[in-house]
Amino acid sequence: MSKRIEVRDLNVYYSKFLAVEGVNLAIEPRSVTAFIGPSGCGKSTFLRTLNRMHEVIPGARVEGEVLIDGNNLYDPDVDPVLVRRQVGMVFQRPNPFPTMSIKENVLAGVKLNNKRISKSDAEELVEKSLRGANLWNEVKDRLDRPGSGLSGGQQQRLCIARAIAVSPEVILMDEPCSALDPISTLAIEDLIEDLKQQYTIVIVTHNMQQASRVSDKTAFFNIAGTGKPGNLIEYDDTTTIFSNPSVQATEDYVSGRFG
Amino acid sequence: MTSAPAPIKAKLRIGDLVFSRSAVFAGSMILVTLAAVAVFLIVQSIPAVVATTEDASILKTNFWDYVGPLVFGTVWAAALALLVALPISIGIALFISHYAPRRLASVLGYVVDLLAAVPSVVFGLWGIGVFAPALVDAYAWLNEYLGWIPLFSGTPSATGRTILTAALVLAVMVLPIMTAICREVFLQTPVLHEEAALALGATRWEMIRTAVLPFGRSGIISASVLGLGRALGETMAVAMVLSASPVITFQLLTSVNPNTIAANIALSFPEAYGLNVNVLIATGLILFVVTFAVNAFARWIVSRRKEFSGAN
Numbered sequence: 005m006s007k008r009i010e011v012r013d014l015n016v017y018y019s020k021f022l023a024v025e026g027v028n029l030a031i032e033p034r035s036v037t038a039f040i041g042p043s044g045c046g047k048s049t050f051l052r053t054l055n056r057m058h059e060v061i062p063g064a065r066v067e068g069e070v071l072i073d074g075n076n077l078y079d080p081d082v083d084p085v086l087v088r089r090q091v092g093m094v095f096q097r098p099n100p101f102p103t104m105s106i107k108e109n110v111l112a113g114v115k116l117n118n119k120r121i122s123k124s125d126a127e128e129l130v131e132k133s134l135r136g137a138n139l140w141n142e143v144k145d146r147l148d149r150p151g152s153g154l155s156g157g158q159q160q161r162l163c164i165a166r167a168i169a170v171s172p173e174v175i176l177m178d179e180p181c182s183a184l185d186p187i188s189t190l191a192i193e194d195l196i197e198d199l200k201q202q203y204t205i206v207i208v209t210h211n212m213q214q215a216s217r218v219s220d221k222t223a224f225f226n227i228a229g230t231g232k233p234g235n236l237i238e239y240d241d242t243t244t245i246f247s248n249p250s251v252q253a254t255e256d257y258v259s260g261r262f263g
Numbered sequence: 264m265t266s267a268p269a270p271i272k273a274k275l276r277i278g279d280l281v282f283s284r285s286a287v288f289a290g291s292m293i294l295v296t297l298a299a300v301a302v303f304l305i306v307q308s309i310p311a312v313v314a315t316t317e318d319a320s321i322l323k324t325n326f327w328d329y330v331g332p333l334v335f336g337t338v339w340a341a342a343l344a345l346l347v348a349l350p351i352s353i354g355i356a357l358f359i360s361h362y363a364p365r366r367l368a369s370v371l372g373y374v375v376d377l378l379a380a381v382p383s384v385v386f387g388l389w390g391i392g393v394f395a396p397a398l399v400d401a402y403a404w405l406n407e408y409l410g411w412i413p414l415f416s417g418t419p420s421a422t423g424r425t426i427l428t429a430a431l432v433l434a435v436m437v438l439p440i441m442t443a444i445c446r447e448v449f450l451q452t453p454v455l456h457e458e459a460a461l462a463l464g465a466t467r468w469e470m471i472r473t474a475v476l477p478f479g480r481s482g483i484i485s486a487s488v489l490g491l492g493r494a495l496g497e498t499m500a501v502a503m504v505l506s507a508s509p510v511i512t513f514q515l516l517t518s519v520n521p522n523t524i525a526a527n528i529a530l531s532f533p534e535a536y537g538l539n540v541n542v543l544i545a546t547g548l549i550l551f552v553v554t555f556a557v558n559a560f561a562r563w564i565v566s567r568r569k570e571f572s573g574a575n
Contacts, residue, residue, distance in 0.1 A: 055462065057458065057461065057462055060457075060458065060461055062365070085464050085465070085466050086464065088461065088462055088463065088464040088465075089463070089464030092462065092463070093458075093462035095455065095458065095459065095462075097455060099453075099455040099456055099458070099459040100459075101456060101459065101460075101473060101474065101477065102456070102477075102478070103477035103478065103480070104477070112460070112463060112473060113463035113464060113465075116463060116464060116465050116466075116469050116473070163459070166459075166463065167462075167463070170463060170464065
């Protein structure tokens with residue numbers, strides 16, 4: 005289910021503006037990788053290139069290669085729609101579909117592409133996904149209620165359930181806890197710990213404690229100044245990044261001296 | 264024992280006072296206007312409703328027999344117009360909001376708005392001079408090959424001035440307002456929801472179906488209501504295009520077509536006298552009621568699934 009991601013010489017553009025420059029990194033399967041760095045350094049932008057969501061923005065484009073198990077996502081023959089089915093995404097703000105019930109939200113991805121699913125299979129999948137997202141016990145009595153009626157933390161777990169319902173290989177999380185309270189944040193962090201048994205997880209976070217708590221490896225991004233492209237400064241085991249980084253900027257950042 | 268403290272009164276500020284009073288005044292004006300129109304219609308209608316052919320020469324038997332075909336024609340033409348205009352306007356709106364390159368989209372938006380500025384009399388002239396003659400052959404074809412469908416049966420009109428032509432002209436007339444509303448609502452779709460759909464592996468059309476259309480649903484209904492309201496009340500274009508007789512028929516292509524209330528009032532009023540005027544005003548009351556009912560129905564649809572609307 006989980007796959008290895010390899011990024012080679014990736015440049016990310018918004019029209020003519022080079023937002024992220026020259027990223028090389030490899031992400032192992034069944035691991036949690038955290039991207040940290042100051043605001044505007046391109047970590048979210050880079051994350052969105054891993055499932056081709058970057059190009060949804062008009063004028064946005066990418067140079068270089070992203071290989072998932074050796075297959076380049078940016079090969080001209082590759083359909084971005086299929087990429088996104090393999091690489092799921094959870095966003096910064098919880099975004100369940102407001103017009104759908106909890107159950108319909110979980111099944112939203114499965115029902116795309118005209119796929120039919122029997123009622124019993126659907127119920128099984130809903131339960132499995134919601135259990136997987138640690139939400140089942142809280143919502144099992146109100147599966148037909150609107151998803152927007154849940155609390156922020158529950159909505160975010162609903163979004164995770166929706167993402168894992170399509171059985172992706174990789175899950176990208178773009179600051180999934182930044183709109184949540186500490187208790188909900190803890191619930192999501194526990195969930196990430198469980199999910200990594202099955203999925204490759206990449207998480208962008210502004211919270212360095214969170215990165216050190218949940219991730220196996222950490223990538224530190226930085227920019228030289230406004231208007232300059234973001235770069236990957238250092239990529240290593242999380243313990244190394246937080247205790248003994250090899251670059252001065254990383255040490256300054258993780259010790260709170262800037263950013 | 265302490266006595267309860269006196270409730271704290273907010274300080275009255277002159278600006279607040281002026282604003283709240285003017286808002287109340289503006290709000291009540293709409294009720295007053297509506298009530299005034301309703302009272303006028305009802306008072307003027309009462310003699311007509313009980314009139315017979317001896318009192319008002321325009322009536323063949325009684326008022327209800329007179330107004331029946333008109334109500335039918337009004338609703339029938341408006342419904343046909345809506346049926347044609349709704350999918351087209353949703354299509355144009357989606358093209359402008361989600362498919363067209365930005366520059367083309369803004370040009371198209373202007374063109375559609377411009378269509379709304381064309382006076383209805385011009386649409387009438389166009390309908391009678393260009394559109395109706397152009398449709399004669401198409402109607403003959405429909406009648407020949409699809410005549411087994413009751414809608415297309417009968418002898419096709421030689422002038423093309425049928426209820427279908429009138430409905431098509433109406434469709435063109437209601438298209439701009441409906442497109443404009445749909446477009447605005449579609450543009451409001453939160454990017455968050457669009458990206459949620461795309462990230463699940465939705466194609467562009469699936470993204471529109473899962474995120475944009477459900478979000479725009481109430482807007483689409485509002486657009487339909489406004490369009491329908493305009494189609495129900497449209498006078499000039501129908502009066503010019505349609506060659507009408509007092510009948511109820513679902514046949515779309517023949518030269519025997521039901522008239523609409525508004526067009527009938529416009530055509531009959533210049534020659535009306537005495538109680539005939541009241542009869543025409545009474546048909547206006549009926550139109551008022553029909554339009555009101557359509558609005559109420561649409562509001563009910565919108566409110567039915569309120570908690571799923573995305574407003575919370």
